[in-house]
Amino acid sequence: GAGVSQSPSNKVTEKGKDVELRCDPISGHTALYWYRQSLGQGLEFLIYFQGNSAPDKSGLPSDRFSAERTGGSVSTLTIQRTQQEDSAVYLCASSDSRAFFRNEQYFGPGTRLTVT
Amino acid sequence: QKEVEQNSGPLSVPEGAIASLNCTYSDRGSQSFFWYRQYSGKSPELIMSIYSNGDKEDGRFTAQLNKASQYVSLLIRDSQPSDSATYLCAVTILQAGTALIFGKGTTLSVSS
Numbered sequence: 322g323a324g325v326s327q328s329p330s331n332k333v334t335e336k337g338k339d340v341e342l343r344c345d346p347i348s349g350h351t352a353l354y355w356y357r358q359s360l361g362q363g364l365e366f367l368i369y370f371q372g373n374s375a376p377d378k379s380g381l382p383s384d385r386f387s388a389e390r391t392g393g394s395v396s397t398l399t400i401q402r403t404q405q406e407d408s409a410v411y412l413c414a415s416s417d418s419r420a421f422f423r424n425e426q427y428f429g430p431g432t433r434l435t436v437t
Numbered sequence: 438q439k440e441v442e443q444n445s446g447p448l449s450v451p452e453g454a455i456a457s458l459n460c461t462y463s464d465r466g467s468q469s470f471f472w473y474r475q476y477s478g479k480s481p482e483l484i485m486s487i488y489s490n491g492d493k494e495d496g497r498f499t500a501q502l503n504k505a506s507q508y509v510s511l512l513i514r515d516s517q518p519s520d521s522a523t524y525l526c527a528v529t530i531l532q533a534g535t536a537l538i539f540g541k542g543t544t545l546s547v548s549s
Binding site: 352354356362363364366369377380410412414416423424425426427428429430431 | 469471473479480481482483486488525527529535536537538539540541542
């Protein structure tokens with residue numbers, strides 16, 4: 322079946338602009354995660370959704386970052402007033418959370434964000 | 438601070454050899470353990486998951502878990518040049534929700 326999809330695949334924006342990144346999880350997966358990966362850095366957790374609610378937002382680096390999920394499916398990550406340090410690959414993953422602690426997460430192709 | 442540690446490598450092995458990748462984790466509450474493969478410029482791909490002590494085999498891959506030593510490893514038998522990638526170890530700590538905590542990865546290079 323279809324995997325996790327993300328759009329756009331690449332985004333170049335000017336410092337100070339707002340950007341929206343979209344994630345479409347695997348059909349039927351109720352859990353959705355956003356991570357980011359910076360050059361030379363590991364994968365950094367941002368936020369987790371279970372259905373439409375976000376029980377864990379602990380990884381969001383600042384209040385410029387927000388995310389929402391609607392209909393238990395598509396999620397949007399919004400970065401306001403982008404800064405150069407926001408440049409990274411933003412990865413979305415989903416999992417079938419019925420087996421809670423097993424939590425196998427499947428990643429989308431990512432959005433490469435470049436802030437100039 | 439919950440940490441997952443991996444040797445960054447590069448780990449170089451000849452084609453046909455066994456590649457051994459290691460990972461240690463700091464939190465004894467860790468319950469689920471995963472290995473992801475990431476090719477350059479691509480996103481991580483789940484290749485193995487393991488939840489209980491011992492070995493789990495899937496094709497050429499074997500994951501080994503030792504919770505007492507807080508150690509998880511991945512063996513790749515009959516290594517192929519196509520196995521050349523970065524291998525990421527990840528754990529889930531239940532108390533932290535279900536986010537994965539990743540190591541920084543080990544780069545494997547398989548020469549033909």
